[in-house]
Amino acid sequence: xxxxxxxxxxxxxxxxxxxxxxxxxxxxxxxxxxxxxxxxxxxxxxxxxxxxxxxxxxxxxxxxxxxxxxxxxxxxxxxxxxxxxxxxxxxxxxxxxxxxxxxxxxxxxxxxxxxxxxxxxxxxxxxxxxxxxxxxxxxxxxxxxxxxxxxxxxxxxxxxxxxxxxxxxxxxxxxxxxxxxxxxxxxxxxxxxxxxxxxxxxxxxxxxxxxxxxxxxxxxxxxxxxxxxxxxxxxxxxxxxxxxxxxxxxxxxxxxxxxxxxxxxxxxxxxxxxxxxxxxxxxxxxxxxx
Numbered sequence: 001x002x003x004x005x006x007x008x009x010x011x012x013x014x015x016x017x018x019x020x021x022x023x024x025x026x027x028x029x030x031x032x033x034x035x036x037x038x039x040x041x042x043x044x045x046x047x048x049x050x051x052x053x054x055x056x057x058x059x060x061x062x063x064x065x066x067x068x069x070x071x072x073x074x075x076x077x078x079x080x081x082x083x084x085x086x087x088x089x090x091x092x093x094x095x096x097x098x099x100x101x102x103x104x105x106x107x108x109x110x111x112x113x114x115x116x117x118x119x120x121x122x123x124x125x126x127x128x129x130x131x132x133x134x135x136x137x138x139x140x141x142x143x144x145x146x147x148x149x150x151x152x153x154x155x156x157x158x159x160x161x162x163x164x165x166x167x168x169x170x171x172x173x174x175x176x177x178x179x180x181x182x183x184x185x186x187x188x189x190x191x192x193x194x195x196x197x198x199x200x201x202x203x204x205x206x207x208x209x210x211x212x213x214x215x216x217x218x219x220x221x222x223x224x225x226x227x228x229x230x231x232x233x234x235x236x237x238x239x240x241x242x243x244x245x246x247x248x249x250x251x252x253x254x255x256x257x258x259x260x261x262x263x264x265x266x267x268x269x270x271x272x273x274x275x276x277x278x279x280x281x282x283x284x285x286x287x288x289x290x
Contacts, residue, residue: 033065033073035100042106048136049087049107057085065101073101086130110138112160112176114153116146125161127154145178155200159184162203169207182232190214192224198232206231213237 036058038051058065061081065073075093082091082105090106108130110122120132122140141160147153156176163169175187177194186195197206209231217239218225226239 031070031099032067033070033095033099033101036065036103037096037100038103038105040107041104042109047107049105053087054082054103054105057082057087070095070099075101078103086128089124089126089128110140111164112141112143112153112156113138114147115142115144116153123153123157125157127152127157141173141176143176143178147178151181155181156184159197159200159203162207166207168211190223192222193226193229196228196230196232198230202234205234209235209237213239 036055038054040047040049040051040054058078063078063081065078073095075095078093078101079091082088082093082103087108088105089108092104094102096102108122108124108128110130111125113120113122113132122130122132122138124130141163143153143156143160145153156178159176163173172188172190173186174189177185177187179185182199184197184200186197188195195210197203210229213229213231217237225242227242228240230238230240
């Protein structure tokens with residue numbers, strides 16, 4: 001008899017628990033959202049995304065939350081729509097216990113600016129585009145060229161990442177110009193010449209050879225002696241003399257040159273400190289120029 005009474009009590013408690021859950025769920029389902037809280041998680045001096053702007057974007061997209069029953073708010077749908085915005089890299093949405101919609105967004109972080117004919121846009125490291133406007137400016141490498149589905153601007157992202165990872169190169173490169181996939185030029189902050197990198201490959205080797213050339217050759221010739229310096233071919237640096245169709249070909253051993261120095265050190269390296277290989281390179285250059 002006691003076992004029977006115990007079982008009845010347990011069944012009653014279980015039924016009460018189920019009813020409570022259903023009642024709470026139904027009550028929550030019918031309660032409405034009473035506000036939206038928006039946080040931009042990467043705010044800095046170049047911020048262009050604001051909570052007010054996100055609310056305006058939601059209104060433009062037809063997304064409504066305030067006054068809508070909690071059970072009818074699809075947070076996944078809101079996240080996906082916000083991620084479509086060209087100004088955002090990510091978006092996360094949750095419903096709080098006090099019936100407020102919490103939205104956390106990350107504004108797009110440009111890594112380059114593209115000029116393609118009459119079009120100009122920024123691009124992040126994932127290749128997402130954001131139209132350029134007079135209300136926003138980011139100090140990022142500028143890329144000029146004509147791009148297509150066959151050769152999109154995203155093909156240059158490894159080059160931009162390589163430049164941004166090296167303080168010397170970041171100070172050196174002011175612009176990237178694309179003639180075609182095999183002739184990508186950088187315009188350095190050092191006036192007087194451009195550098196032909198060739199295609200986007202073997203970047204460590206190419207920039208190591210370029211740094212050697214700046215350190216060991218240009219202090220002797222002057223920085224405006226060549227109009228084009230090419231590192232597109234393996235193990236070589238080819239300089240084209242200004243106003244003359246004469247090319248000076250120099251082979252440099254860059255295997256030990258992996259210590260990036262600041263640009264001023266590259267420019268101010270005294271010629272008297274050249275080692276035997278550097279002297280031979282200089283001699284070879286002078287001999288071919290005669």
